[in-house]
Amino acid sequence: MVAAAPTAALKVDRRAGKYLAFQLGNEEFAVQVLRVREIMGIQEITAVPHTPNYVKGVINLRGKVIPVVDLRLKFGLPEIEYTQRTCIIVAQIANRSSKLLIGIIVDCVSEVLTLQAADIEDTPDFGSGVELPYLLGMAKVKAKVKILLDIDMVLTAQEVMSLGPLGA
Amino acid sequence: MARRSDHKTMSVEEQPAVSANPLAGDPELLNDFILESREHLTSIELQLLTLDQDPGNTEAIHAIFRGVHTIKGMAGFLDLDSVREVSHEVETILDLARNGALEITGAVIDRMLESKDYLNRCLTELELMLQTGQPPAATDQAGLIEGIRSLSTGGGVLQLAREVTAAAGEPSADVAGVPAPGNPEAAKVMEAKTDGARSIKVDTGKLDYLVDMVGEMVIAQSLVKHDPDLAAGLRPRLARNLSQLARITDDVQRTAMSMRMIPVGQLFQKTGRLVRDLSRKYGKQVDLDLEGEETELDRNIVEELADPLMHMVRNAIDHGIEMPEERVRAGKSATARVRLKAGHQAGHIVIQVSDDGRGLNQEQILRKALERNLVPPGAELTETEIFNLIFQPGFSTAEKVTDVSGRGVGMDVVRKQVQKLRGRMDASSVRGQGASFLMKLPLTLAIIDGLVVGVGQQRYIVPIFAVREMLKPSKDAISTVQGSHEMALVRGALAPVIRLYQRFNVKARFEKPWECLLIVSESSGRQFCLMVDELIGKQEVVIKSLGDTMQNIPGVAGGAILGDGRVGLILDLEGLIDANDRA
Numbered sequence: 001m002v003a004a005a006p007t008a009a010l011k012v013d014r015r016a017g018k019y020l021a022f023q024l025g026n027e028e029f030a031v032q033v034l035r036v037r038e039i040m041g042i043q044e045i046t047a048v049p050h051t052p053n054y055v056k057g058v059i060n061l062r063g064k065v066i067p068v069v070d071l072r073l074k075f076g077l078p079e080i081e082y083t084q085r086t087c088i089i090v091a092q093i094a095n096r097s098s099k100l101l102i103g104i105i106v107d108c109v110s111e112v113l114t115l116q117a118a119d120i121e122d123t124p125d126f127g128s129g130v131e132l133p134y135l136l137g138m139a140k141v142k143a144k145v146k147i148l149l150d151i152d153m154v155l156t157a158q159e160v161m162s163l164g165p166l167g168a
Numbered sequence: 169m170a171r172r173s174d175h176k177t178m179s180v181e182e183q184p185a186v187s188a189n190p191l192a193g194d195p196e197l198l199n200d201f202i203l204e205s206r207e208h209l210t211s212i213e214l215q216l217l218t219l220d221q222d223p224g225n226t227e228a229i230h231a232i233f234r235g236v237h238t239i240k241g242m243a244g245f246l247d248l249d250s251v252r253e254v255s256h257e258v259e260t261i262l263d264l265a266r267n268g269a270l271e272i273t274g275a276v277i278d279r280m281l282e283s284k285d286y287l288n289r290c291l292t293e294l295e296l297m298l299q300t301g302q303p304p305a306a307t308d309q310a311g312l313i314e315g316i317r318s319l320s321t322g323g324g325v326l327q328l329a330r331e332v333t334a335a336a337g338e339p340s341a342d343v344a345g346v347p348a349p350g351n352p353e354a355a356k357v358m359e360a361k362t363d364g365a366r367s368i369k370v371d372t373g374k375l376d377y378l379v380d381m382v383g384e385m386v387i388a389q390s391l392v393k394h395d396p397d398l399a400a401g402l403r404p405r406l407a408r409n410l411s412q413l414a415r416i417t418d419d420v421q422r423t424a425m426s427m428r429m430i431p432v433g434q435l436f437q438k439t440g441r442l443v444r445d446l447s448r449k450y451g452k453q454v455d456l457d458l459e460g461e462e463t464e465l466d467r468n469i470v471e472e473l474a475d476p477l478m479h480m481v482r483n484a485i486d487h488g489i490e491m492p493e494e495r496v497r498a499g500k501s502a503t504a505r506v507r508l509k510a511g512h513q514a515g516h517i518v519i520q521v522s523d524d525g526r527g528l529n530q531e532q533i534l535r536k537a538l539e540r541n542l543v544p545p546g547a548e549l550t551e552t553e554i555f556n557l558i559f560q561p562g563f564s565t566a567e568k569v570t571d572v573s574g575r576g577v578g579m580d581v582v583r584k585q586v587q588k589l590r591g592r593m594d595a596s597s598v599r600g601q602g603a604s605f606l607m608k609l610p611l612t613l614a615i616i617d618g619l620v621v622g623v624g625q626q627r628y629i630v631p632i633f634a635v636r637e638m639l640k641p642s643k644d645a646i647s648t649v650q651g652s653h654e655m656a657l658v659r660g661a662l663a664p665v666i667r668l669y670q671r672f673n674v675k676a677r678f679e680k681p682w683e684c685l686l687i688v689s690e691s692s693g694r695q696f697c698l699m700v701d702e703l704i705g706k707q708e709v710v711i712k713s714l715g716d717t718m719q720n721i722p723g724v725a726g727g728a729i730l731g732d733g734r735v736g737l738i739l740d741l742e743g744l745i746d747a748n749d750r751a
Contacts, residue, residue: 058718100717
């Protein structure tokens with residue numbers, strides 16, 4: 001892969017930092033630690049009607065009601081039964097003006113990584129027509145590739161909202 | 169002079185950075201100023217109305233003076249010249265009145281009210297400027313100032329004036345117990361002291377959060393109390409401590425709730441001005457009677473109630489109350505009475521708006537309802553049913569109906585608003601004796617009484633105010649219309665059945681209506697049955713929003729934390745029946 005253009009140098013710097021790595025199927029993903037509020041075990045989720053299938057419902061986070069999204073379903077992976085290792089990552093996502101908390105269901109959380117700018121590469125070109133706005137880049141850690149996610153882009157509030165009525 | 173100062177005000181606000189006064193453009197200070205001035209203006213209006221009734225009330229004059237003076241001081245501090253000038257003129261007049269040099273007449277009150285309105289407009293514009301960054305439109309206060317000045321030079325002045333001009337030039341501030349202008353902070357402190365009220369301002373967001381958290385605490389407390397492990401080995405001491413905790417939580421909840429409550433009097437007093445203005449406009453003589461002003465209501469409700477209440481008072485004066493001659497002919501006193509009454513009734517707040525005017529005209533209401541196809545021809549309606557017709561949407565929409573319709577201009581809008589607050593409305597009237605409208609409202613919007621119902625694995629909360637009855641239907645009470653729409657026979661009337669599991673796409677335990685529970689409820693005047701598996705219980709719940717992401721889900725009004733810490737969805741019955749119409 002061709003190295004990032006000079007203009008991208010700043011961007012690479014911005015991407016460096018601590019990441020929380022988690023697994024979905026065979027793939028390893030990571031999100032910026034700064035966005036993660038807490039990690040909790042799977043718990044009972046109240047289904048909300050008329051929402052897309054990857055919106056599992058809402059949970060009670062110390063008196064606050066927050067939506068929960070199954071990242072497997074969001075990424076089109078087959079649904080699996082939740083286990084002891086299944087986790088809900090509570091992340092803060094920014095949406096135009098407001099910030100909101102969202103729970104993200106992942107297979108399991110593995111570790112916190114510190115990534116240097118040099119570890120991070122831009123997303124390879126998968127050919128025309130494939131747009132992956134929610135990928136921040138790829139990181140190589142101990143010969144394994146981790147996909148860095150831009151959590152704001154993965155779950156935009158508009159998306160959850162606009163799909164609402166169609167789920168009926 | 170006025171023109172010049174206007175220009176100056178604008179330039180200051182446009183370029184706060186280059187202003188000689190570094191504080192003039194500070195948004196925080198301006199916001200404080202707006203907030204505080206609004207409070208002063210409200211109390212000024214109130215005092216003016218008192219003064220209108222009782223011109224000799226020097227206490228009221230002093231109170232108005234203090235308010236105007238504080239506004240003037242702050243405005244001067246912030247370089248808001250138009251505000252400062254007008255309040256200065258008003259202050260001059262008040263000072264004359266205070267010294268007995270000017271008689272308080274209706275004209276004086278009119279002018280003062282006008283000035284108050286002007287100042288209020290200035291504040292609104294200032295607010296707009298803070299939000300949008302647009303400089304305020306140039307307002308012309310020259311005419312107003314002239315008007316105020318003419319009061320002191322006109323016939324109103326008694327020739328007692330000794331050193332009036334000197335006093336007017338720089339009103340002796342210490343008389344009013346207010347320090348010199350230019351120091352609003354000190355003025356604020358003094359004001360608080362003279363008012364004697366010990367209160368602080370708290371962000372309503374924080375208050376809402378506190379109430380939310382207290383709600384959670386109550387639930388957590390009940391979780392602990394009913395924990396089976398704990399109940400098994402309950403020792404007397406533990407039991408005692410637990411019930412002590414329960415008592416404290418209860419107290420804390422009550423206190424937290426009461427912090428959001430404000431007396432309904434504030435709302436009532438707003439109508440005082442309306443009554444005065446309208447009665448003058450129509451040449452009617454109206455007295456406003458207030459009762460139960462100290463009754464407390466959730467501030468959210470009070471805010472939402474302002475418009476409906478104004479509307480009803482306007483209706484009463486506009487359509488209900490006759491001209492003085494007509495009243496005398498009917499053997500009533502020439503001065504009519506509009507009465508606002510608030511009180512508690514069985515866990516609800518009841519607000520009554522009544523007048524002693526001509527009352528509702530049953531025949532005319534019925535005729536109009538027939539014209540508009542709101543009732544089938546030949547229908548036998550009781551008196552109450554006829555009066556309730558005026559709340560029907562479309563009862564008075566197209567033409568501008570006034571006396572012809574009896575009453576009821578826009579009453580559907582009023583009822584809708586009241587229903588939005590989970591309240592209900594009733595009308596009653598005696599022909600020729602007057603009409604009365606009754607609003608029944610919950611104490612707070614934060615908590616509702618709900619029925620917890622189960623559908624399959626899911627649990628939902630049905631707001632109890634919408635529930636008429638619950639029943640397990642017999643097999644032959646269920647019929648199908650055109651093979652698709654299910655109807656249930658409830659007390660001789662057919663009501664559509666809404667299968668909640670179908671609507672929400674969940675798996676139910678029972679799919680035959682006669683195995684299920686039907687919750688009969690009413691929304692927008694239509695009856696329908698909601699089909700659920702079972703009734704689990706009744707619970708008071710704290711209403712929570714599902715967040716920005718899930719705001720407009722049809723049939724869901726919000727969420728609530730149930731006794732076991734899980735989230736239950738609160739159903740929006742209106743949304744459910746609306747969706748049923750579309751289906």
